[in-house]
Amino acid sequence: MIVPGNIGQVYDAVKLDTKHSEDQGVLCFVACTEADSVCAAQILLNLLQRENIHFTLIPVECYEEVRDHCQPLREAEELKTIILVNCGATEDVRSLCELPNNIRIVIIDNHRPVWHGHNNGEDSDTLVLVDKDDPLPVDEIPVANHEADLDVADSDSEAEEDDSEAEDDGEGGGDDEDEQGGRKRRRGSGDAGPSGRPAKRSSIGPGREERAALRRERAAQIDAYYSTCNGFGKPSTLLLYSLCKEMQQEDNFHVWCAIVGLTEQFIFQQISKQQYNMWRDALANDILVQQDPQDEVPDDPSNILVMPRHKVAVEAHEDLRLTLLRHWSIEESLRYTGYVAARLQTWRQKGLDNLRSLITYMCIPLKQAATAYKGLPKMFPGQLRSNLPRFAPQHMLAWDSLHLNSFLLRYKHEEVTASDMVFALLGLLTAPKPGSVARSHRDAFNEAQSALHVQRNLHLVERGIEQAKKICQDVVHECGLMITANKVKGGRNADYRFVNVADSNAVANPRFTHPTVLKYMALFLRDATSHRFSSADARRPVVVAGPPDEAGMCCVVAVQAKHISGKGLQNNPFARPFLETVSALNILCMKSAFDNTTFYMRKEDVAGFLSKLQEVVGDYGVKQQMQQEVQAAAAQVAAAAAQVEVGAA
């Protein structure tokens, strides 16, 4: 069942369940690749702790891991609640993990599309939380209708049978099947059970055509849903934060968690700027309410001696969108900010000269620009702020993309902006560590979680920031090299561009095995390659295949072509082509990620995957064109018919 908004009710139900059951623990699984999950998990645990509900939190990386941990629950008879954070919405978790019905599953996930099987009003044991202001509104999700799905699946298998009789290669059947949504097919191999068929065969009658039409409509609806709604919804932290507010547990800490989760989704272009601003304004209001009037220390510029703060203060702040500016030097921050680096091509000497010219225009001596930002006299940061809007456009940089209404956390002498915190958490999450893979990702998650508690673990934040700097530097340098060495395939008019990191010098860099770093890299590559072409619409989606990790697994990620504005979903067009390619090549999926545009495969399969993907995407282009033509023709026919009708009248 999809629960819109009233998250408090769900929470009360969970509480009631734990009280009535012998097994009173709540099991929480958290996807461990994103900062949003870290913050969401922290809010959730704090809430559970304050209600004295016992919990077990397990950071997981893929569905296989969830399934393994669920193994002991299969035979259990007590009522139990499982909470899934940032995983589970896109799949049928219950059958995937073979969970019995006495286990209630609560899903708080920002991945879209929500599996339409979840949209079943009668199933109160699987609850998916989707807020009313989600980029993918609840009423767009097709209603689960098991019979209809069976019908569709059956008709496909019938069609397949007919086809295979007609032509031996069975290509047509494959196509048909693709049309009804690759996602569903992978999941529901048991859907098309042969048991129901004889009855259906016998019911040939006048209703058959109607049913066929209904079937087609249903298939088209589901097809459209799974091909246009791949992306990200409202950050899970915001959902949990609204629960916090309902429980009257909101405080500075929880607001900060919500801010970090929101900022991450914006940085990774998973939500639009409008959505970001809408949610940001709400949080800014909450901060004003939270603020303790006694805490306010008037910022006196004449006072040289700034006393350290012993309380953490969070405030709204209009910030420059320069990565880790406060913890770097002006020059380096500009040089390694994705947007600036892509525009000015700062990995080349020419770009660097251009950058230095910008700094000089802003009246900042190069020597000062190269020293740590924290140690600069106040005059220079002021100059950066006041002169950047004026001189950035002269250097092909849009001021709009260089500033953002964000938040700032002050503690002792440290100032950490929301984006700094996101990068610090990602730095900790993606820091390469030797040793067992399963263990290291859980440890990394725990470290990131500890880093949220800045009063105790400021050193962890600093360490994360150092790691994040390395990520930014590596991405700019390695991507620069790839572009110069023509490793990025796909030219001006290609459907998409792709790169295999294993072909480049970055193959030995263990950082690039992490999907989040790959996504950051893909976003950068997308911008950097598009600026090499003069035409305005040179942006293309980018697919990046990572280098193999210790176990020989490679991660492939894709990003959409544009950051779309408005209230809609940032649709990633690669979810289905990926699945189709994988099923066409029979690639064995060892690790299924929670995001449907992230794929893990063995390193031997990557080259084949990338070449097949081109064919599949090419087919898509042709198909789309055909569809458009058909639609245009249908529109013409309809118009003609209307004219005829008008004439007749």
Added chain:
Amino acid sequence: MSALAARARDLLKELKSYSSDTLSPYNEELVRLTFSEIDEHNAQTEAIVSEMRRRQQEGEEPQQVDEVTATTMCLHYECIKRNKRLLLIYMNERMQRLRDMRWTQRALPETQKARCCQSEIQFYNDYSRVLSTYMSRAEGVGMDLTLDTKPPKDMAVTVRGLKDAGEVVLSYGRATILTGTTISIPAEEAEPLIRDGTVELVEWDDGYGRNKQ
């Protein structure tokens, strides 16, 4: 006297070589030798002082103490102080370990008892009695304080797995302890797990600004 205070240092080294929850055998011999070293220093200092007094009484001019004598006296004095400090550290550390044993193991194990000297056993017995009285219902707080290594703030504590201990049965149900998983369990059940190193206590800020620095 090859090296100054070498014996007392050996004494401490010996104690350090034992892990923090066991005692080294009380080394009476070295303690006695250290005392005799102190006596020796003391005797030498007294000899110098009496020599000076003698000169004063003989009516010689109260002259300035020459540098050599002054340095010698200082050195002897510092040696005495250092030896004393090392001996005190030795005693204090042993006492601390005895106290810890009372808190963590509740009774003095026989093997450790054999390593104590008489006064240490006496100290342990006294300490144990005082603590028991304090925890008793009749005269004290009426709670077993040795159950917790740290005073609990809440009914449940949050712990993090340090090794794969598998499934454990707790009062509220079952839980699986794996490396890197975070679990909240009742404080008194967490205690033995924390002690044997299966889990560690997680300490979180209770919201920014609430906990005092």
